[in-house]
Amino acid sequence: MSSAAEIAAPGAGTGRSAPWLGRLGDRVLPVLTVVAAIVAIWYVAAVFLNAQWAEDQARRAGVELSTIELVADTWSQDKPKLPAPHQVAIELWETTAEKAVTSKRSLVYHSWVTLSSTLLGFLMGTALGIALAVGIVHNRVMDMSVMPWVIASQTIPILALAPMIIVVLNAVGISGLLPKAVISMYLSFFPVVVGMVKGLRSPDVMQLDQMHTWNASDRQRFWKLRLPASMPYFFASLKVAVAASLVGAIVGELPTGAVAGLGARLLAGSYYGQTIQIWSALIMAAILAALLVGLIGVLQKMVLRRMGMEAQG
């Protein structure tokens, strides 16, 4: 905590000299604190979950384990129930930095496979979401008929639907990237529709009356008022959509027997009890999601600042 005060002090005291330093400290330190707490809990949990196996092994070998030996063993098993953080970290390092990117054992390679269908599905989902929202806002029939189906679509578990999408698309000769992207699209169009409908409807009665007094056309009303007014809503829903898209891509890799991608890594890991591999794929997926959401956050800041609006959320 004292280091926090030291880092925060220069920026806070003078206001100008190095405000980023203070702000960085203010932002990074709470995050690091939480991460440290999670890691600590994780280590403790690993001891409890893996102790049974360590004790069984020791009994079979006829040796008595001291507490320190027991703890050391729970943190270094080959196929632990819960791998310790450093085991996952080492696996992550070995499968990213120490492997050629093109290798089938490289996590970078698998991430790219998942990322490519995530991005394609995200773009398709965003386009579909915007198109539906524009239709719903401008057409009364679509407003009444489409929204219930949009909501119903999200009540079907994607795990049940994903294999069918793959099978149906395979039957019509579409395989590879596209079926996975379609599953991503299925998950990601929803937040965009909901956000954009709300955003396009955000102009108030007075602003619409004002447009009417200028005798503006529907098209002008859309481009000059509704669309710019919807931008804060748009970016908020894009953040949800891109995370959903990544989930969709991973889920899409599970039932297909896919040989590449983070989903395939998860599946292979669970076949062979490679818990360390499963956890490193999970962490990689989390890092990827954080990067994607962060990237949209940066884009949001740039666009809204250019538009003279402060970033919200």
Next chain:
Amino acid sequence: MKDTRASEAVIEARDLDLVFETGDGPVQALKDVNLAIGKGDFVSFIGPSGCGKTTLLRVIAALEHPTAGSMTVNGMTPDAARQARAYGYVFQAAGLYPWRTIGRNVRLPLEIMGYSRAEQAERTRRVLELVDLAGFENKFPWQLSGGMQQRASIARALAFDADILLMDEPFGALDEIVRDHLNEQLLALWARTGKTIAFVTHSIPEAVYLSTRIVVMSPRPGRITDVIESPLPAERPLDIRDTPEFIEIAHRVREGLRAGHGHD
């Protein structure tokens, strides 16, 4: 209501009725409204809330449609006048788009109406000068005070050279000092441009200070109870409000308002 200038009226209402159908049954918003506003007049509508003053302004702007009687603007129906861009409308709130600079906010109606880029720039510069906002063209609305924002919205209503300016309590949300200042500026602007102005307010001093004619209205049903011709000279410094003439008109307006809803 007698009106000698009815022949040159730019806004004329005859036996105008407007009934809103609401969930609680019909509400008579306007009843038997007869009124003629001549070219270059500055007419204020004053009355308690619910007296239909804003509704009447909205009928002139074709934002509401009468259920009986007639309304003409420049000799046309209000809707035709709207399409001919006969009026600029200033709302209660400035309603500037936060994502547009002041200059681009003023340009907005010009873009919609299809003026050339050069003319947009020229007109924007000219009307911003007119409302004393030259040099603020590239500022965003949040960088301006409430009074400046409302001035920008007046500039926007003036940008496309409509002869009629409809103003719905434009200074209602501003403090007294800013309001005095803007009233003074509005009079100067009116003198310079010769526009016909219809102005809704609930402030007696504001109505008396600004208007050539004051229309007193009363609620349930919304109707005109008195029309007062102001004897004040065209040249009106702020301290005209301390003269006996001013106080006398203000008194008459107050009496009219009181008579209009004695049961309140």
